[in-house]
Amino acid sequence: MPYALELADRAPRERYFDPDFYQAEVELLWPRVWQMACRLEEIAEPHDFAVYDILDQSIVVVRTEDMGVTAFQNACRHRGVQVAVGRGTCESGFTCPFHGWCYGPDGKNTAVTRKRTFSEHNLQPGDLDLTPVRCEVWGGCAWINLDDDAPPLRECIEPFATIMDAWEMESLRAEWWYAIRLPVNWKLAEAAFLEQYHVIEAHPQLVIPGRFAPRDPAQFDPRTFVDAEIHYLRTMCEGMAGMVHANDVRIAEGLRDIELPADPELAMATWHRTFNDAVVDWHRAAGATIPDLNELEANGMNQPMGYCFPHYFVLPMYSSASSYRFRPLGPEQTLMEIWSLTRYPAGQEPATPERPEPWDFDDPRVPPIPTQDFSNLPRQQRGIHAKGFEYLRLSEQLEGGVANFERTVDGFLAGRPYEQLLPALRAINLNPLERPIVDLGF
Numbered sequence: 001m002p003y004a005l006e007l008a009d010r011a012p013r014e015r016y017f018d019p020d021f022y023q024a025e026v027e028l029l030w031p032r033v034w035q036m037a038c039r040l041e042e043i044a045e046p047h048d049f050a051v052y053d054i055l056d057q058s059i060v061v062v063r064t065e066d067m068g069v070t071a072f073q074n075a076c077r078h079r080g081v082q083v084a085v086g087r088g089t090c091e092s093g094f095t096c097p098f099h100g101w102c103y104g105p106d107g108k109n110t111a112v113t114r115k116r117t118f119s120e121h122n123l124q125p126g127d128l129d130l131t132p133v134r135c136e137v138w139g140g141c142a143w144i145n146l147d148d149d150a151p152p153l154r155e156c157i158e159p160f161a162t163i164m165d166a167w168e169m170e171s172l173r174a175e176w177w178y179a180i181r182l183p184v185n186w187k188l189a190e191a192a193f194l195e196q197y198h199v200i201e202a203h204p205q206l207v208i209p210g211r212f213a214p215r216d217p218a219q220f221d222p223r224t225f226v227d228a229e230i231h232y233l234r235t236m237c238e239g240m241a242g243m244v245h246a247n248d249v250r251i252a253e254g255l256r257d258i259e260l261p262a263d264p265e266l267a268m269a270t271w272h273r274t275f276n277d278a279v280v281d282w283h284r285a286a287g288a289t290i291p292d293l294n295e296l297e298a299n300g301m302n303q304p305m306g307y308c309f310p311h312y313f314v315l316p317m318y319s320s321a322s323s324y325r326f327r328p329l330g331p332e333q334t335l336m337e338i339w340s341l342t343r344y345p346a347g348q349e350p351a352t353p354e355r356p357e358p359w360d361f362d363d364p365r366v367p368p369i370p371t372q373d374f375s376n377l378p379r380q381q382r383g384i385h386a387k388g389f390e391y392l393r394l395s396e397q398l399e400g401g402v403a404n405f406e407r408t409v410d411g412f413l414a415g416r417p418y419e420q421l422l423p424a425l426r427a428i429n430l431n432p433l434e435r436p437i438v439d440l441g442f
């Protein structure tokens, strides 16, 4: 495969604009991976449907009578017209708008208009039903895979699934949902979120003095530390319009006068434990489902980012989370979606957000932190076209998340079998931040 990473820490620039490389991804990567197709709020009731488009493929995901999910290719078996658009309810199934062929909510053909005018070989039983697509549910989302030979969903998304189960992902609900069109290759777009190396330069407001133990413990002032923590939480909350949820910031503000030990390590640990407990208590008292955050911490599950190859992210923070999905729209264009997820008392969940109209990357409605990330991406996409620029050079220690992701892409483009791809997926489907380059087995 041309433009593979020959060295794990060098990514040839052609990966991000070469049309043949892009075509290889279209043929060898996307048809073989589990993809988050929709959040289940979109298909809350039996017969609700939601369309998921990836490249030139369109898939209809439908809620079944027993609250499972099923999926079909979005193409009428007559002359190929898409039977569904956007999302909605298909109480009596789908009627093709062209010549009126009908399909049940289970995809079975129920009517062919003027059937007798077709010859027998065009009316073979089974041949007229919408073509099924594999579909499974996990983590409050429906997932599809276009490859009948792929292993089951869960096998492909571990250990991400186990970590996010501990966070009780399926009880999070979307508070808002934005979409942004980025003039950049999808892998460059994702890579901007696969490392923390950029934070100091790109998000200077997140570097808050007083949050970390000073070299000289005598210099430590618990009050300054608590103020710095609250300032950080507020900045994250405003910067992401969620992630650290406004409720949690208010809970932290209520703890401002906490008495902390003079020892820095002890003081920090006490603050985190107390704040975690206060968040859990507040949400449980309100009637919401929330895991014990200190237990997550003790089990090593309190990680700021869960990554699921190839295009899904969850960034949990206390009661809430941000979630991302990236889809290529062309070699140099990406659709990024952001969900803000939080917890509600049972029965008080808000209405499902409308499907978002994509904004431009510099739209003033984009929250401040992603605005900072997006501002660099068009400049990067133009920069890598420079004649003298050959490859992205990655930090072995700090940008392993990027290198591991790109090498997994290469595993798919090389057409490797699932028995080789599964160990690689297991090695990268977890927090990519501050992660070194790891052995993927190929």
Ligand code: FES
Binding pocket: 076, 077, 078, 079, 080, 081, 096, 097, 098, 099, 100, 101
């Ligand atoms: S294309 Fe669907 S009925 Fe003709």
Ligand SMILES: [Fe+2]
Binding pocket: 192, 193, 198, 199, 202, 203, 369, 373
């Ligand atoms: Fe960032």
